[in-house]
Amino acid sequence: MAAPADTTDTRFSLPQSALPTAWFNVAPHLASPLDPPLHPATREPVGPDDLAPLFASELIGQEMSADPWIDIPGEVLDVLRLWRPTPLVRARRLEAALGTTARIYFKDESVSPAGSHKPNSAVPQAFYNAKEGITRLTTETGAGQWGTALSFAAAQYDLECAVYMVRKSFEQKPYRKVIMETWGGTVVPSPIDDPSHPGSLGAAISDAVRDAVGRDDTHYALGSVLNHVLLHQTVIGLEAQQQLAQAGETRPDVVIAPCGGGSNLGGVALPFLPDPSVRLLAAEPASCPTLTQGRYEYDFGDTAGFTPLMNMYTLGHDFVPPGIHAGGLRYHGDSPIISKLVHEGRMEAVAHRQRAVFEANVLFARVEGKLPAPEAGHGIASVIQEANDATAKNEDRVILFNYCGHGLLDLAAYEEYLAGDLVDEP
């Protein structure tokens, strides 16, 4: 006789009408105001005029806003509705494989057109620029996820999009270029002036900023780090709050996400910040250990020193991270918001080695069916540690993590891992 099916719900979906209509601004919830960004030449706090050559004025306003909520324009919601709200999934088969007492939930951001959380900010950034008459955007991309997202978003508002892609990832993930070009973007490997250099996010930012400041029709778009990017990503956590309630949970005990510049982590975690009983946890690569081994000080966001200085955890703006496959986590700095929360002890941070990340990813793929992006595996490795810890203490810990992207264009990395060739520090 066949066993009866388990009828416990594992997928919590919201109707499109439940898509959040305002972003959650964490600024009023911080223990003290963020330290201001400083002008690279004068070292004085930057004002809106300093940022105007690069960013749309509405984005500059959001960067500095103290309003608790910021309305999402209808034209942005119209595009977000293509894939949002994203599902919240209870990872029951992962729970069973671990034999854990914890309940594990993940927000599935891999269902977006670009395959990651990145379009949540690419769409509003493209919209506000188009509204101000800008016709071309430049950006950097690490693994290619952000460049893909911005190419998609630019196409929604008839903008050109020039992407500077970290050379190491450009070579590791050739099909990313094809997706970006399909949406009308153009892609060049960075650094543009040194073909023998593997590149870094910091250097690609310098290339993209240099291009944007030289043209009146062009602005620059950053895929992470800045306050307005984390703001746009809060739709993730806001939806998760509604979905956890649907699942019968009052709150998560811990919220986990991988952290490169902090945008998907901020997106899922910041709406939970006002509840002090919710732990927040950043997962980063051991070979680019910004939060766990960096210094908390003012540094440039890019390699060449074009960007304002931000107070953040940094490994130094000239740090060139090893060529791990999680290209989106190869950044020397971090979001000032995330850095402040870690510095003040409100957020925890852990680092994982590349092989352990792929071990976690392969387990997740085999039991839950989804093939994670290398970045996402850092979060999954932390989820497994948390679940095992809960089991050891016999706790029914509720774990929420952000499944920030799929790895279907990262198969070369899986091939290396499965062949036994993947090393921790390339």
Ligand SMILES: Cc1ncc(COP(=O)(O)O)c(C=O)c1O
């Ligand atoms: C799938 C994925 N996850 C995470 C990240 C890290 O960025 P962030 O910390 O801004 O979420 C990236 C960056 O490219 C990414 O592509």
